[in-house]
Amino acid sequence: MRDFGYLRAPDVETALRAITAEPEARFLGGGTNLVDLMRAGVENPGTLIDITALPLTEIEELPDGGVRVGALVRNSHLAAHPLIRTRYPMLSQAILSGASGQLRTMATVGGNLLQRTRCAYFYDGAARCNKREPGAGCDAIGGLTREHAVLGVGDACIAVHPSDMAVALVALDAVVEARSTRGTRRIPLTDFHLAPGATPHLEHVLAADELITAVELPPSPVAARSRYRKVRDRASYAFALVSVAAAIEVRDGAVSRVRLALGGVATRPWRAYEAERSLLGARPTEAAFREAASAELASAVVTPENAFKVTLAERTIVAVLRDLEEAA
Template sequence: MRPFSYVSAPDVATALRAVADDPGAKFLGGGTNLVDLMRAGIEQPDTVVDITSLPLAEIGERPDGGVRIGALVRNSRLAAHPLIRARYPVLSQAVLAGASAQLRNMATVGGNLLQRTRCPYFYDRTAACNKREPGSGCGAIGGFNRGHAVLGVSGACIAAHPSDMCVALAALDAVVEVESVRGVRRVPMASFHRPPGETPHVETDLSPDELVTAVELPPSPTAANSRYRKVRDRASYAFALVSVAAALEVRDGTVTGVGLALGGVATTPWRARRAEHALLGAPATEESFRRAAEAELAPATGLPGNAFKIEMARRAVTATLRRLLTEGSPA
């Protein structure tokens, strides 16, 4: 690991100033991803600004019935919180599907939003990777890409977004609150992460000096009936091959509300708008679910290593909606 300076920020203003004055500075939350990347030499900050003392670790109800989650809330606490479990079960489930208990105890909500891809070519400094080293090429496209994206890909990058939490946040229409010395702004989940295009090293809408301070969840009656389904190679501690965050409201056999997002298959947490569009107002049947899944995956492009994800995603979407319809949210 490259030597670096360490600063512990006592308040938000100090943290923001520290980063605004130093282009080589990075915020340090739980460190579960940044420190790994520093060890691998992928991230090489000159200064690490520890933000874990900042007062951003609260979960609170908003006047409109939504919930505000501080950026420094640990993943384990988020998953266990009664408000989240009751109103947004999909979020609780998604967080618990990620990483391990030890990692969830450390990882923060803000850090999880900024989690970087697990593409092995990104992690291997001897390999070509446009995300790590713009213009160097993509090792994954002609190499191992079983874990890679089939949606939102470009000729420059097919790296999958690894987060589970973000998939649930996408389905829930979450809004990310960010702050810099220039002020506060709110970014909807749908535009927070950027598809790779020709600039895969630019992963989010954040400027380098902006700090994620909170995530807001709007009130949603649909979200109370929601689940997260993660398909992976082992029962725990593995990234998703395919994951589905789904919220469903059905009245008299007709879909009256739906929120759907996919993980493991896309370069960003993938809001499934085509599927949602196909479902709203449609009869809540296996056939509608399947058709919606097909609509969502229609633009998907697979490579020999990951083409299976297209069918796996169709099946996972259909099965998750079916289960929501018949069993509702998990207990």
């Protein structure tokens, strides 16, 4: 076991000064991912900065009708909150479909956004992994790939992003607030996670000394009738093979607004822009839904083991959109 330091930060300023002074430090919230990574030897922080005492646990309604969620809000609390259940049901459904009740009670909103892939090669110290050791190679490519990504993949990595919550947040145009000793910045969640490219070890745009302090959800009338569907091998405690977060509004017989994002199929939470463009202005028919789904998956790069995800994703998109239209 490697020794590490521990600091319990009483306020945000102390936490930020500590991470600035300790380049190998990591923030510790719920620890549901970081502790696993430490046990596996993937993460070896020199110091853990415990941020659980920071005042980042509120869910607040904003003047414009949006919602501000503190980074330390527990996933279970967020899923059960009346504002989320009524205004952003896809987000509540996404959270409840992930992990177990015990984990949701511990896991935080900020930590969920920063969780790392569950790729078996990433966790296996004997395997080559560019995420774990840049330039080492990727044993997943040419290996067992059934659960791996078909969208956003590169020559260096095909690991799928594991979060359910982030998929819904991407569909909802959420914005991440991050602070450092240099100040505060706001990052659209659609720009927060990075495709692997040539640097798969860089998974998001957050700097090492930045702390997520909140996530803001803009007002979104279309999101009030939204849905999240997760397709997986088991009914619970399993990561998505395919997931779909969707909302649609129809006016005068044509699609006037649509939000669509995919999980389980991409290297990052995947906003389905091609499908959205295909649907806007179209009649909400099953044929239009199929055409939009095909347009989104047209760029998929598959292996013999995960090629089924293309068909599964297309059918799931169509089913979710059809259910939303029928319910409306």
